[in-house]
Amino acid sequence: MDVTALATDYDETLAEEGLVSATTFAALQKLKESQRKLILVSGRQLPDLKRVFPHLGIFDRVVAENGAILHDPATGREQLLAPVYPPAFVDSLRERGVDPLLVGRSVIGTLVPNEMIVLDEIRRHGLELEIIFNKGAVMVLPSGVNKATGLMAALDDLNLPVDGVVAIGDAENDHDFLRRAGYGVAVANALPSLKETADRVTLAPAGDGVREIIDDILRGDVTTADAETNDVAIARVAQG
Template sequence: MSTNQSSRLLALATDYDGTLAHNGNVNENTLAGLERLKQAGYRLILVTGRELNELISIFPQITMFDLAVMENGAVLFHPHTGAIESLVEPPSSDFVKRLLDSGIPVQVGKAIVATWEPHENVVLQIIKEMGLELQVIFNKGAVMILPSGINKAAGLLAALKQLGLEPQQVAGIGDAENDHAFLEICGYSAAVSNALPAIKDKVHLVTQADHGEGVVELIGHLLATPETTAP
């Protein structure tokens, strides 16, 4: 189906862990697929729950992306300039201390506080007791605490504004609970074959391949049908 320029797909937004990467690593074939898409004129946007320093240490190829949405939507990273833009205030030191005093292992980013299941019940209780406006987001066993209203969709919208793109011009691909928000706003959405059933049920395309090979499959689809929003 032919579409006008405003709705033609012009960018790929992809999750990292469980989608682009398998066990934290991105294979050469996946990198080559991303490069093909980039050479075809598509913008590349990474959308991940990871913190920047952690990701750069295992994925220096982040520089091939035009923008990276980090910490589940709370931080923007400009790979070509190294600029970091926090979209929210940093986490409260009192809140972090309360979690640690309760014996909860945490990882603290510029905006995100992360832990693991089954600590979510204690986290929610502490949020309630302290009267904080925070939300808990799940990601296949990971528990992410962020300000209300911050998710991958909010981060992607901020990134798209800077790139001069609209959500309907983006193809998105993911695998887990926290990907649902950004996939829902994309003009075209896909899930890799290893994605959770709840994600597969909500997208236009479920790839036959898993992880990075699934992303390559989507890339092939986009390159074969560049004028469509719903191949």
């Protein structure tokens, strides 16, 4: 496989507890230096990503709000890829005590078990919205908007084919994202269902798993690691 880009989720994939380690960031820099593209695909809102990861400029494109926002860090350009929600819908969630309630430009976020109230309000307002889970988080998005559609918008913007993209993630909202890419990877700490979707599961969790994939890309072909023994692969991860 000729890898032209790496598309990665943020929380519990690239980052652990919201932070990207120095070794993981160094691996991103090495991949960037190899003339490959880097794409961040996250459920977080863009201002939040800028706050927790000040080096967002290392990415060629950022997909935020689970596919609803496309951002070019080099120019600062932002493109809304999804319709906005009616203010009355948000007001109704507040009135029913949904807490926390994170309101983005197109995505609304909360936590389990608030999805039952959210679903009830979607029906009451007659809206074409979907509930997407991300482990304990609940996201509300316009129907058909997800990380896969956001990835395709980013690739179209970069004029890149999807066949050369390695996508890596950990949770429920990464299924279509991994399936749509040329090669889908689940980190070791991913949900069992995502591991079944993926073409490959890393030996290491989160950021170390991303570094594992980057090392293999830089060695020649990310898919060659599938034929290696676990002992050899584990040794390579430990060596960094």
